[in-house]
Amino acid sequence: MKSSLISKLKSKKAVIGIVGLGYVGLPLLLRYCEMGYKVIGFDIDEAKVQALRDGQSYIEHISAQAIGAAVKQGFEPTTDFSRVAEADALILCVPTPLNKHREPDLSFVLNTTDSLLPYLRTGQVVSLESTTYPGTTDEELLPRIESRGLKVGEDAFLVFSPEREDPGNPNFTTRTIPKVCGGHTAQCLEVGLALYGQVIDQVVPVSSTRAAELTKLLENIHRAVNIGLVNEMKIVADKMNIDIHEVIRAAATKPFGFVPYYPGPGLGGHCIPIDPFYLTWKAREYGVHTRFIELAGEVNSSMPDYVIAKVASALNAAKKSINGSRVLVLGIAYKKNVDDMRESPSVVLMEKLRELGADVSYSDPHIPVFPKMREHSFNLSSVPLTASALSQYDCILLATDHEKFDYTLIKDNAKLIVDSRGRYRESASHIVKA
Structure with a gap:
């Protein structure tokens, strides 16, 4: 099962299903289309799906020309989740917000996964890209998939590969941003590397889905903590009648040991x-x-x-x-x-x-x-x-x-x-x- 799926992915004969057609899913599906894969895009928003069918973009930095080219190549956006069975790979790109108590809200991930379950079959790989806490993939997705009678690592495969999109950044694209990938088993990781290795320049394997989940959190926590530091420094500098931006520009001339972060509102x-x-x-x-x-x-x-x-x-x-x-x-x-x-x-x-x-x-x-x-x-x-x-x-x-x-x-x-x-x-x- 594994060898057959890897062969289909590497030969680009596999059908790719992207679930969630927003700021993460849309650039990713365009990249798969660009590389010659058949892509089905799933979303519950009929307006988004219709716009894509018409070759229109609802995200400013993604051109209508790119959408139109993908549609001409065979990209099919749909709200019909029964077509999940047609896909060899299912990549979940749905939101993971906080609830009103500032606690994780996994409803989009879990509801989406539950929508896929009736149509899952042997020989598929499921990849979660939504940022979440370590353990989500094996605690929440794994038992749901195996409830279908599929043995993950043998009949079907499960990976976590966090999105790293930076909307509007002209210096990095979906292709050039390295992609971290962790599998539930070694066999799952092999499939995950085949899934992403054809469309991303560098895929970075890690030992588990939990390591991949924590990698993404560390990246964002690193930024949050350093922005918090520089925001606090801004308040101190203002009290001292010093321009914090001048200070940051001067500190950034140090060629080692300092990375500039900038304060804001x-x-x-x-x-x-x-x-x-x-x-x-x-x-x-x-x-x-x-x-x-x-x-x-x-x-x-x-x-x-x-x-x-x-x-x-x-x-x-x-x-x-x-x-x-x-x-x-x-x-x-x-x-x-x-x-x-x-x-x-x-x-x-x-x-x-x-x-x-x-x-x-x-x-x-x-x-x-x-x-x-x-x-x-x-x-x-x-x-x-x-x-x-x-x-x-x-x-x-x-x-x-x-x-x-x-x-x-x-x-x-x-x-x-x-x-x-x-x-x-x-x-x-x-x-x-x-």
């Missing part, structure tokens, strides 16, 4: 604000208190309040209060040059300003209309940046520093700028660094 994206707490939650099972992770979380989650305090102070100096002031938030994506709003601190800033009585607007060249979100609601469209428009606001809050913004235009026409990204290096009486 909070953490955003689907990974960094969420994934560390998957390990915090699981560590309790082993009686371990993850103090670094929790402290970094406290610092990073407090940054929106720090920025709002800066806005209040700056308006106060201009003899205005937040209540009744017109505030324009620049950038509502979680990072620059993308249209991804997942966990964006900009939205938190907007809500806090609104709660304090501000008349809030936003401008974002990547997000023309504020989208429908589960936990946030604004009936707004992006404000075009003109000299006249900028002059109408009491405060411009730079929350996400997109390259498309005309920073000279903003500086020359804004009454007051609160810069939470360190974009403006020069000192000016109407620019407040936050």
Whole structure:
């Protein structure tokens, strides 16, 4: 069974099923299509599936041309999970958020797996790419798959290979980012290496699914902790009337022992604000208190309040209060040059300003209309940046520093700028660094 599946994967005769067609699944399926595989894409969102059938993209950095080329090559998006039986490989790319108690919410992974179960068969490999705590693959997916009468490692194969997408980063692609892969058994790992080895330049094998799961968490915790450190340093530097961005630029000239991280108004994206707490939650099972992770979380989650305090102070100096002031938030994506709003601190800033009585607007060249979100609601469209428009606001809050913004235009026409990204290096009486 193993040899036959590996042969199909290496000869590109295998059918690849991608489950979840979002920021992770979509680039991955395009790569498999590019390499000549037959790909079926599964999603429960009929609107997404129909857009893909029509050759349209709903993610800014993925072109409609790329989608159209994949469809012409035979890519089939569908909401029909009975077609799971047609696939030789099933790659799960679904969300793993936190619930309201900041605990792991595996409902997307488990519900998706349960949807696949009736159609699983011998000779398939299942790969989970969703970031999660160590043990998820063997504690949750393994018993579900074996409940079908399949022996994992013999009849079917199970691997964990965490996604490493960086939306909007032109320097790295799905092909060039090394791929970590761990199997439930040695045979599973062999199949996993064959699955990814044809489309990724470098596949990094590890000894188990748990090692692969912890690898992904370590990557994101490393970033969260270091961003927490530099956010705390920003507050200290501000009290000392020192520009933290100048300090970081100077420190980064050291050719060893220092990696620059940059402060901001909070953490955003689907990974960094969420994934560390998957390990915090699981560590309790082993009686371990993850103090670094929790402290970094406290610092990073407090940054929106720090920025709002800066806005209040700056308006106060201009003899205005937040209540009744017109505030324009620049950038509502979680990072620059993308249209991804997942966990964006900009939205938190907007809500806090609104709660304090501000008349809030936003401008974002990547997000023309504020989208429908589960936990946030604004009936707004992006404000075009003109000299006249900028002059109408009491405060411009730079929350996400997109390259498309005309920073000279903003500086020359804004009454007051609160810069939470360190974009403006020069000192000016109407620019407040936050």
